[in-house]
Amino acid sequence: MRLDSSGLQVLSREECLRLLSSAPIGRIVFTDRALPAVQPVNFCLDGESVVIRTSIGSKLAAATRHAVVAFEADEFDPATRTGWSVTAVGHARAVSDPAETARLATLPLSPWAPGSRDHFVVVEAEQVSGRRIARERSI
Amino acid sequence: MRLDSSGLQVLSREECLRLLSSAPIGRIVFTDRALPAVQPVNFCLDGESVVIRTSIGSKLAAATRHAVVAFEADEFDPATRTGWSVTAVGHARAVSDPAETARLATLPLSPWAPGSRDHFVVVEAEQVSGRRIARERSI
Numbered sequence: 555m556r557l558d559s560s561g562l563q564v565l566s567r568e569e570c571l572r573l574l575s576s577a578p579i580g581r582i583v584f585t586d587r588a589l590p591a592v593q594p595v596n597f598c599l600d601g602e603s604v605v606i607r608t609s610i611g612s613k614l615a616a617a618t619r620h621a622v623v624a625f626e627a628d629e630f631d632p633a634t635r636t637g638w639s640v641t642a643v644g645h646a647r648a649v650s651d652p653a654e655t656a657r658l659a660t661l662p663l664s665p666w667a668p669g670s671r672d673h674f675v676v677v678e679a680e681q682v683s684g685r686r687i688a689r690e691r692s693i
Numbered sequence: 694m695r696l697d698s699s700g701l702q703v704l705s706r707e708e709c710l711r712l713l714s715s716a717p718i719g720r721i722v723f724t725d726r727a728l729p730a731v732q733p734v735n736f737c738l739d740g741e742s743v744v745i746r747t748s749i750g751s752k753l754a755a756a757t758r759h760a761v762v763a764f765e766a767d768e769f770d771p772a773t774r775t776g777w778s779v780t781a782v783g784h785a786r787a788v789s790d791p792a793e794t795a796r797l798a799t800l801p802l803s804p805w806a807p808g809s810r811d812h813f814v815v816v817e818a819e820q821v822s823g824r825r826i827a828r829e830r831s832i
Contacts, residue, residue, distance in 0.1 A: 560751065561807035578771040583722050583729045590722045590763040592731065594778045612699065624722075624729040632717040635805040639733045666774040666826055668700035687805055 558685065565684030570640040573684065575599040577627035577640075582606065582677070584623045584646075586613065597625075598663040602679045604642060605658055607665050610673040618646035618675055625677050636687050644680035648673065697824065704823030709779040712823065714738040716766035716779075721745065721753065721816070723762045723785075730756065736764075737802040741818045743781060744797055746804050749812040757785035757814055764816050775826050783819035787812065 556564040565573070574580070583592045593614055598605045604625045608614050623646045630637030649655050658674045665671040695703040704712070713719070722731050732753055737744045743764045747753050762785045769776030788794050797813045804810040 560748070579767075579769050579776075581720060581731065581765060581767075583731045585729065589761060589782055590724065590729070591782075592720065592722045592763050592765040592780055594765075594767050594769065594776075609699070622728060624731050626720060626731040626733075628718075628720075628733050630718050630733065630805075637718075637733075641731055643728055643730075666769075 562685040562687055565638065565640065565686055567682050570642075570682045570684035571599065571602060571679070573638055574604070574627055574640050574642070577629065580604065580625050580627035582614065582618065582623055582625050584614075584617045584621055586617050591617065596663070596666050598661045600658070600661060600676070604677040604679060605661060605663060606675045606677070607663055607671045608673050608675060609669060609671050612673075615648060615673055615675060618677075619648055621646050623677055625679075634689065636689055638684060638686040640682065640684035642677065642679035642682045644678040646675055646677045648675055701824040701826055704777065704779065704825055706821050709781075709821045709823035710738065710741060710818070712777055712779050713743070713766055713781070716768065719743065719764050719766035721757065721762055721764050723753075723756045723760055725752065725756050735802070735805050737800045739797070739800060739815070743816040743818060744800060744802060745814045745816070746802055746810045747812050747814060748808060748810050751812075754787060754812055754814060757816075758787055760785050762816055764818075769826075773828060775828055777823060777825040779821065779823035781816065781818035781821045783817040785814055785816045787814055
């Protein structure tokens with residue numbers, strides 16, 4: 555088990571993608587008017603891409619257009635102070651091809667927030683990294 | 694109850710700070726080598742500032758020095774598809790004053806990750822925003 559300089563376990567790409575696929579909610583990190591911005595979203599992993607459903611006029615759709623963004627998911631247990639986090643960094647793109655939109659619409663991805671959200675944003679997981687905090691005794 | 698353009702409930706600054714103070718984990722959002730970066734951390738709210746404990750040589754300490762960062766915490770329930778998120782944006786500063794360091798060391802903030810973490814980073818919550826997704830019936 556490889557540890558990073560902070561003593562956290564370094565997760566493999568395969569483990570990162572497995573954990574990402576288990577998370578119901580992630581956070582998309584982008585730049586909004588030159589300031590760091592972060593927004594929780596429900597999502598679906600499609601192969602090695604993160605798929606998000608939003609409305610075409612949303613701030614998220616505008617801010618992530620042709621941008622490199624980060625996408626993070628995690629799960630921590632305050633009682634045992636253990637958990638994991640995974641971050642994927644890559645180009646975001648708005649899906650405009652009707653055939654791709656139709657395929658993505660079949661994914662198990664229904665929006666939590668109210669309103670029409672028929673616009674898909676895909677983040678290619680180009681760089682994936684993950685860490686795990688295990689119980690101190692086992693480190 | 695004010696709703697935003699996505700139909701989410703807009704939280705007041707007071708409600709945002711109350712929710713932040715209840716969260717054990719948040720995520721600091723910054724720029725690392727010109728790319729968006731995000732790292733989960735445990736934290737403590739000190740008045741209206743977010744206090745994080747790290748090691749002086751950490752990537753987090755270096756990347757947040759004199760930077761404007763975002764700090765996000767949330768809590769969602771996948772079963773009911775409800776929850777909240779709060780984001781604070783502000784200047785991060787490394788604490789160098791020994792008196793302030795001594796005071797911050799008395800906060801209930803012990804690091805989850807292993808290793809020595811005697812360096813404090815404070816994020817002033819200059820802009821605070823929060824949203825809540827309630828049950829669809831009640832919106």
